[in-house]
Amino acid sequence: MNEVEVWWAGIGQARPEFVADLNAVEQERYARYLRDADKARFLLGVTMVRRLLGARMSLPPANVVLDRACRDCGKPHGKVQAEGVELSVSHSGDWVGLAIGTAPVGLDVEQIGSLVDVDGVAGMSLAPEELQELKRYDGIEKARAFTRYWTRKEALLKATGDGIGAGLSTVVVSPPDQPAAVVRWNSGPAQLSDLEIDTNHLAALAVLSAEPPVVRVDQFRV
Ligand SMILES: CC(C)(COP(=O)(O)OP(=O)(O)OC[C@H]1O[C@@H](n2cnc3c(N)ncnc32)[C@H](O)[C@@H]1OP(=O)(O)O)[C@@H](O)C(=O)NCCC(=O)NCCS
Ligand SMILES: [Zn+2]
Numbered sequence: 225m226n227e228v229e230v231w232w233a234g235i236g237q238a239r240p241e242f243v244a245d246l247n248a249v250e251q252e253r254y255a256r257y258l259r260d261a262d263k264a265r266f267l268l269g270v271t272m273v274r275r276l277l278g279a280r281m282s283l284p285p286a287n288v289v290l291d292r293a294c295r296d297c298g299k300p301h302g303k304v305q306a307e308g309v310e311l312s313v314s315h316s317g318d319w320v321g322l323a324i325g326t327a328p329v330g331l332d333v334e335q336i337g338s339l340v341d342v343d344g345v346a347g348m349s350l351a352p353e354e355l356q357e358l359k360r361y362d363g364i365e366k367a368r369a370f371t372r373y374w375t376r377k378e379a380l381l382k383a384t385g386d387g388i389g390a391g392l393s394t395v396v397v398s399p400p401d402q403p404a405a406v407v408r409w410n411s412g413p414a415q416l417s418d419l420e421i422d423t424n425h426l427a428a429l430a431v432l433s434a435e436p437p438v439v440r441v442d443q444f445r446v
């Protein structure tokens with residue numbers, strides 16, 4: 225069966241003592257983040273992966289083997305991977321999310337309104353029919369509609385592991401006020417859905433499979 229667990233943690237759940245379970249590469253990345261919020265989101269994402277996989281594998285979190293190698297350059301900033309499961313991590317604003325699947329998964333959460341130039345970014349990331357649709361919106365509603373597009377598209381590109389370097393405008397998704405669906409994409413079968421978080425954040429989940437997944441959403445507890 226095609227199953228996905230989605231776990232959410234609030235940024236306030238991060239604790240300095242979690243750093244002890246990070247490997248050397250993760251500790252170095254943690255140390256390099258300048259802003260406390262970026263540190264907390266990264267630390268929580270790593271902690272969620274290590275603790276949840278550790279529980280599944282009956283291993284201490286620090287002993288879970290993770291591969292973070294970037295497909296393009298080999299540096300440890302790529303999609304986090306572990307043997308036997310499919311993973312996707314996302315963080316934005318107040319939230320950190322982790323999807324654990326049996327088929328390749330892509331999770332994306334974005335805080336609404338953090339973008340100053342919606343039209344500029346939309347011009348570079350939306351397909352012509354999506355841009356046309358976006359014209360129906362103004363102000364914060366426009367930011368919200370654009371963020372809906374962005375999360376749906378980025379979730380798909382995170383599922384393949386290509387990331388947004390593959391070009392967000394190569395993926396066409398359904399209009400923001402309609403249920404999430406892939407309209408046009410030069411890739412295999414994919415299942416797309418929106419996930420509810422709170423009024424300031426939007427999120428989407430993509431699963432590369434022909435069958436709709438069974439999705440379970442839960443709050444991560446430390
Ligand atoms: C990587 C990328 C998807 C992250 O997007 P974002 O909105 O900034 O961040 P998110 O919080 O949603 O996702 C972060 C997570 O994505 C994962 N990730 C990294 N590269 C990824 C990829 N190619 N595909 C899927 N997931 C990826 C990581 O696990 C990361 O979590 P981490 O902080 O624990 O390392 C996006 O920045 C991107 O596609 N960048 C272009 C890729 C690129 O330039 N690669 C070449 C670098 S040499
Ligand atoms: Zn790289």
